[in-house]
Amino acid sequence: MSAIGTVLVTGGTGQTGRVVTDLLRRRGVDVVVASRNHPTEPPPSGVRHVRFDWADEATHDAALRGVSSLYLLPPPLDTDPVKVVEGFLSRARDAGVRRVVLLNSTAFPLAAAGLHAVRLTVQQMPEWSVLLASGFMQNFLGVHPTAIGVRERHEIVAAAGDGRMGWIDAADVAAVAAELLTRSDHDSREHVLTGPEALSYIDMADTIAAEWGLPVRYRPVSSVERTVQLVDAGVPQPFVAALVGADVLTASGAEARVTSEVSRVVGRDATSFAEFVRRHRPRASTTPRG
């Protein structure tokens, strides 16, 4: 066991949690990965999985046993997570947890007060960090509605006008989290995390077109039109609200900022979007048809 003690990684099988776990292991830190489903790969030495469900309090105490720090992903798709997170952190304090690093977003809809309020909830812990992350570049990969639009229809549809956002690689968010979970000179505060440049969807479509060889275009729509599209596509309501809310903030210019927080905390540059899409070039089956 390291001097840091054991870290519980909630959402430990997700995009950021997997990288946080990997980086902690490389530092010799013991990790407990918490999620409802067992990881697809057997955990490496020093990592164990615990079944954890935000909706099932009976799983909470067992997850916290022997833990000293916590990577906290609030319950996904819950627009008012304060009560459940408060209860969990109270148990965490009783179990001896000192440090919590919360993943939050810069672009939650202003109407979803609970998503913002959870930032205050973690401040009751002896040591805390709040990561206010910009939009993840990973939204252009996998099963995210944006990624499906790019792959299947070669278009990015959004209600963001020509607004810009400081898109970030989720792996950079995870690198900041791993650093803050392990550093000895901890300073409890919020960190606004962005990539190295503020990009519009026009810029991103051009980059994807150049790097992936796909004729991708950006099609701006109204927020009402985008809401209807996402609902028709079967996207769950809270996720629709989050996506459209982020677009509206982007269109307003509120997301156009860029910070140097990743390089300040981790000591290397944040990944650019061009580098990201180069690294995640799709396989041949997604090249243009016809």
Ligand SMILES: NC(=O)c1ccc[n+]([C@@H]2O[C@H](COP(=O)([O-])OP(=O)(O)OC[C@H]3O[C@@H](n4cnc5c(N)ncnc54)[C@H](OP(=O)(O)O)[C@@H]3O)[C@@H](O)[C@H]2O)c1
């Ligand atoms: N995408 C963006 O642009 C963006 C930007 C800024 C911030 N964020 C924030 O990032 C967070 C998502 O992080 P991520 O991308 O690392 O995760 P992710 O890839 O979406 O994975 C979600 C993780 O949470 C677990 N999980 C889901 N439901 C759960 C439940 N009821 N109880 C316990 N665990 C549960 C999942 O495992 P199981 O399903 O097995 O439980 C999985 O490990 C969200 O809070 C979002 O607000 C996203």
